[in-house]
Amino acid sequence: MFIRNILSVVVAIAACSSLQGVNASEASTDLTGATFKSAISQGTTFVKFYSPQCGHCIRLAPFWEQAAVDHQSLRNTKDFKFAEVNCIIEGDVCDDNDVQGYPSVQLFNKGKKVQDYNGDLTAEALGSFAEEQAAEYDPKVAHADVPNEHGKVVVLTSKNYKETIQDGPWLVEYYAPWCGHCKALAPIYDELAVALKGKVNVAKVDCPANDDVCRSQGVRAYPTIKLHQHGTAVEFNKQRNLETLTTFALGALESAVKPITLDDLEGINAAQDVSFIFIHDKNTNSDDLKAIDKLSQTYYEQLPFYSSSDSEVAAHFGVSAPALIVQKDNRHYTFSGSLSNLGNVQAWILQVRVPTVTTVVNKNAKIVLNEPGWLLLGLFDPAKPATIGARRALIETALAYKQKGRSSTVGGKPLRFAMLDGTKWSKYIREAYNVEKLNLPVIVAVNNNEDLFYPVSEDGRRVGLDQASLEEYIKAIQEGSLEAQSTLSYTQKAFRQVQERVQSGASVISNHPFIAVGLAAVVVYGVVKKLGASEQRYEGLAKSD
Numbered sequence: 001m002f003i004r005n006i007l008s009v010v011v012a013i014a015a016c017s018s019l020q021g022v023n024a025s026e027a028s029t030d031l032t033g034a035t036f037k038s039a040i041s042q043g044t045t046f047v048k049f050y051s052p053q054c055g056h057c058i059r060l061a062p063f064w065e066q067a068a069v070d071h072q073s074l075r076n077t078k079d080f081k082f083a084e085v086n087c088i089i090e091g092d093v094c095d096d097n098d099v100q101g102y103p104s105v106q107l108f109n110k111g112k113k114v115q116d117y118n119g120d121l122t123a124e125a126l127g128s129f130a131e132e133q134a135a136e137y138d139p140k141v142a143h144a145d146v147p148n149e150h151g152k153v154v155v156l157t158s159k160n161y162k163e164t165i166q167d168g169p170w171l172v173e174y175y176a177p178w179c180g181h182c183k184a185l186a187p188i189y190d191e192l193a194v195a196l197k198g199k200v201n202v203a204k205v206d207c208p209a210n211d212d213v214c215r216s217q218g219v220r221a222y223p224t225i226k227l228h229q230h231g232t233a234v235e236f237n238k239q240r241n242l243e244t245l246t247t248f249a250l251g252a253l254e255s256a257v258k259p260i261t262l263d264d265l266e267g268i269n270a271a272q273d274v275s276f277i278f279i280h281d282k283n284t285n286s287d288d289l290k291a292i293d294k295l296s297q298t299y300y301e302q303l304p305f306y307s308s309s310d311s312e313v314a315a316h317f318g319v320s321a322p323a324l325i326v327q328k329d330n331r332h333y334t335f336s337g338s339l340s341n342l343g344n345v346q347a348w349i350l351q352v353r354v355p356t357v358t359t360v361v362n363k364n365a366k367i368v369l370n371e372p373g374w375l376l377l378g379l380f381d382p383a384k385p386a387t388i389g390a391r392r393a394l395i396e397t398a399l400a401y402k403q404k405g406r407s408s409t410v411g412g413k414p415l416r417f418a419m420l421d422g423t424k425w426s427k428y429i430r431e432a433y434n435v436e437k438l439n440l441p442v443i444v445a446v447n448n449n450e451d452l453f454y455p456v457s458e459d460g461r462r463v464g465l466d467q468a469s470l471e472e473y474i475k476a477i478q479e480g481s482l483e484a485q486s487t488l489s490y491t492q493k494a495f496r497q498v499q500e501r502v503q504s505g506a507s508v509i510s511n512h513p514f515i516a517v518g519l520a521a522v523v524v525y526g527v528v529k530k531l532g533a534s535e536q537r538y539e540g541l542a543k544s545d
Contacts, residue, residue: 027068028082036085036093041111043079044137046130049094051087054102060121067126071134080134098157098209109137112164113155151197153190158210164203168229169252171196171236171245173204174214179222185240192245200249227252230298237363248301256296257305262312265327268304270388273355274328278307279314281321288322288339295345303353326352329395356398360420368418372449376474378419379429381440390441390465394419397470413449415474432487441465445477452484 031039031047039045048064050057068082075081087094087102097106097113105117105126119125136150147169156164156172165172173189175182193202207214207222217226217233225236225245229252238244257278260268268275278292296305308314309321317325317332324335324345335348357378360368369375378394380387398417422429426437433453435442443463446453454477457463463473476482 027072028084031083031085033090033093040108045108046082047106048084049087049099049104051102057103060103063123066123071130074134078134078138146198147201148197151194153193154203156203156205158212161213165228170201170228171249172226174207174219174224176207176222182223188242191242195246232298234301252300255293257307260306260308261310272304273359275304277325279321279323281309284322291339329356357395357417373414375446376417379422379442381423387441393467396467451487453487454482454484
């Protein structure tokens with residue numbers, strides 16, 4: 001080990017001596033807190049953050065200088081330069097750039113960090129990387145003003161996050177370095193950046209290191225992937241592979257507005273809780289058309305947008321072009337104001353986009369079906385004609401409770417309204433509510449606080465699928481005149497009882513520790529005594545043998 005250290009020093013001295021013909025400070029510039037930002041603001045800068053006390057940094061020094069000297073010409077030809085920061089002296093600079101250990105080598109372009117260098121710390125490897133990146137970011141090469149110009153994953157931190165994602169689209173992964181799923185995604189995500197080169201920006205945020213960013217985005221699991229565009233974010237919830245991620249990201253680049261005719265309206269109303277329809281004609285301002293396209297991208301995969309130049313559609317809604325209409329709750333509402341004022345249009349969309357009756361889907365099921373309180377739940381089969389009337393009755397009942405000032409509680413607990421496709425949730429409705437999909441449509445009231453539901457009305461039959469019957473049904477529940485059944489299976493009930501007993505026992509131990517210790521002592525004494533008696537019995541048996 002001693003000989004190896006001596007050799008390392010000799011090599012370092014020899015390498016440094018060989019650089020005497022070139023001023024090393026010109027090849028790799030020392031940066032300070034006063035010069036750092038201005039130095040990296042132009043062109044591309046390859047920065048070494050180091051500590052003079054760090055053994056790895058000492059070993060790297062001659063190789064870094066050699067690479068910097070060998071590639072000094074890149075400063076003039078491609079505006080690419082080497083620089084370094086002494087973190088012992090310039091600690092604030094290193095903290096601002098999330099330097100976690102020494103040496104840390106990072107690449108900056110036009111003032112923004114674009115990646116960490118994780119290659120070999122040799123002059124050859126450093127030089128090859130410098131040549132590649134200098135060519136990649138060469139300012140003399142004519143590049144169109146496009147996103148993700150270099151096909152790489154951009155590292156975002158608390159320092160540059162807000163400023164960076166203002167212009168979209170940005171696909172951002174929120175991850176943790178220790179997360180297994182994140183590690184598995186890493187190579188796919190790098191491939192994704194290449195696939196989306198020139199189309200969609202790709203970035204990542206280390207959540208443990210940038211907790212404020214991830215909290216602001218409501219990140220609760222790793223990895224979370226969101227598409228940011230026009231001031232909104234859409235979360236990716238599909239299988240994390242290259243194909244689905246690419247399709248998701250590219251979908252944000254095109255208008256999501258679908259053309260329709262009068263014949264399509266009924267199907268849209270039945271299939272969508274909320275839909276926006278833009279009425280236009282040949283005289284419609286091109287700025288209004290572009291505004292609607294932008295809105296469809298803003299609410300990509302959140303809200304459906306349709307358009308029509310059909311005069312019959314305009315007559316159906318009683319409007320003239322241009323007009324933006326929302327269809328929901330068996331009704332339609334028209335935006336009043338200039339469509340070119342996107343701020344006002346977006347404010348209106350946010351106000352009207354939530355339906356009175358929520359449709360249960362995979363991503364909201366846990367919240368809708370398990371939220372405390374009461375739920376009037378429609379179990380529907382979209383293919384059955386009776387569903388149309390039942391759906392309408394459920395919506396009208398919900399509106400009556402909301403709009404006419406009626407009590408929106410049952411037994412002091414809030415009353416909500418929802419519906420689900422019973423053909424897709426057939427196993428769930430069978431186990432929870434004892435309903436077979438052949439018997440759909442069905443409407444049941446659920447008490448989530450007590451895991452109960454009410455399968456029949458006062459006459460012992462299934463609840464009527466009209467507004468009057470539904471209101472009578474709710475009234476009977478409020479008066480306590482209906483019998484309830486449990487939504488739990490026998491296994492779930494048994495587990496719940498065991499859980500309650502364990503919690504009760506834990507509560508006793510927590511509140512009465514001395515009693516708990518005494519009981520434990522009695523139990524231990526009983527076990528010891530029993531074991532002693534058993535031992536004597538076994539000894540007696542042994543003697544008799």
